Amino acid sequence: MNNVFTAINLQGLPLPNLIKPISPEDELLEIRAEFATKFPANHPIHAALALESEPVNKILEVLAYRYSLKVSEVNRTARSLMLAYANGADLDHIGVTYYRVQRKILQVKDLTTNPVTPEILEDDTAYRDRLALSVEAETKAGSAGAYLFHALSASAQVFNATVHSPAPTEVDVYLSGQIDGDVLEQATKTVGVDQSAINEVRTALTADDVRPLTDLLRVHSATAKSYQISAVIYIKSGISPSLLLQQGLDNLRAYLRSEFKPGRRIATSRIIGALDVNGVSRIELISPATDVLVDVSQVAHCTSYDIKAMSSND
Structure with a gap:
């Protein structure tokens, strides 16, 4: 298990062919050239097209701009259906519909406090990475990816984790905690998690449908x-x-x-x-x-x- 699992790098995927480039300037040149072919070479429209101030050019500019807006909307719709590019509510629907995984709640909303404690959810990047990783959880053979997915999902305190096997049937899981504030200013912050998070992760990873019976599992908070x-x-x-x-x-x-x-x-x-x-x-x-x-x-x-x-x- 040691150093054999590599998560899919969604950010490294090239743009799909469905996503079309947008250039109103290029589109205007193409529309203007096609429009000009509809008239004989001696037609006065050609002289008009050479002048930016002519109303016909303004009409073609509006047409090119409107076409670019439509392409942009098609691109946005296409992105909303792809795990690598969907954001916000679009990503939530992909996660629940295709992966059966909900966005992790980092902080529960509390109406009894003054001011009200707001609900905080994991960001798109973390959620997207967990969704891509969730297929690893289908295995019952104790893969590193499966342990990693369940560790990331078990506790709101966990920002990331590393699964390490120092010997056959031995598994160590190290947990890093949520980044508190600016990642460049962590002098007074801790990088690990508390005992309650360790217990939550251990409980999740030792479930009968997650941990093989032969694995000796240990969960640790990371050190700095x-x-x-x-x-x-x-x-x-x-x-x-x-x-x-x-x-x-x-x-x-x-x-x-x-x-x-x-x-x-x-x-x-x-x-x-x-x-x-x-x-x-x-x-x-x-x-x-x-x-x-x-x-x-x-x-x-x-x-x-x-x-x-x-x-x-x-």
């Missing part, structure tokens, strides 16, 4: 491997450093969230890649100096960051 990020982003002259810094930080947060899992290293190349948005001249990554390596029981835990952006003539 702390590190800090320090970098300087040099921006090409004439571009707003603050704007590109925000784009880079958004990319970096997305990367760190995806790797907030026991046993996942943080690669310096991926940090630089996240910060290297269009308009950046170069990046000086001060720390970490090398990849943040963790063992299977640890989660890479960013406790602070110092990332500056400044203009450069390089």
Whole structure:
């Protein structure tokens, strides 16, 4: 079971052929060219088409724009039927209809508190990943994917998990907790889960229809491997450093969230890649100096960051 399971990467799938590119400008050129063929070469309409101010051109522009809106709506409808691209209520319907899996409730709504405690559900990315993983739960042979799906579904505290088999018939499941606030600012936060979550996951994984009788199962809360990020982003002259810094930080947060899992290293190349948005001249990554390596029981835990952006003539 060790290192043999690879989840499907839905984000890595190419766009299906059903999704058509949208370009009102290209559509206008095609409509204008086709429209012109309906008239003889000496017809005055050709001179009119050469002038942007002519009413006929405005009509064709509206036609091209309206056609692009229709293509966009067809694309949106097509996306809503695909697991890799559906969002919100569309994704909920796919999950319940085809996978029989509901979105996980992270926080139950409580009307007795003041103010009212709102209901918080898992986001689309986490739900989509669980749906793709749910087919693994159909096996009764104790696959790593099955253990992972049931572990992710058992407790609202669990953000991610890693299944590890140190020896035949032995299974260790390590749990990382929900990210509390900014993934770049976790100094006072814990990366694991409490005992109640461990108990919930253990109960789910030791059910008769989940765990093979021969498996010795252990469930653990992950521990932290702390590190800090320090970098300087040099921006090409004439571009707003603050704007590109925000784009880079958004990319970096997305990367760190995806790797907030026991046993996942943080690669310096991926940090630089996240910060290297269009308009950046170069990046000086001060720390970490090398990849943040963790063992299977640890989660890479960013406790602070110092990332500056400044203009450069390089």
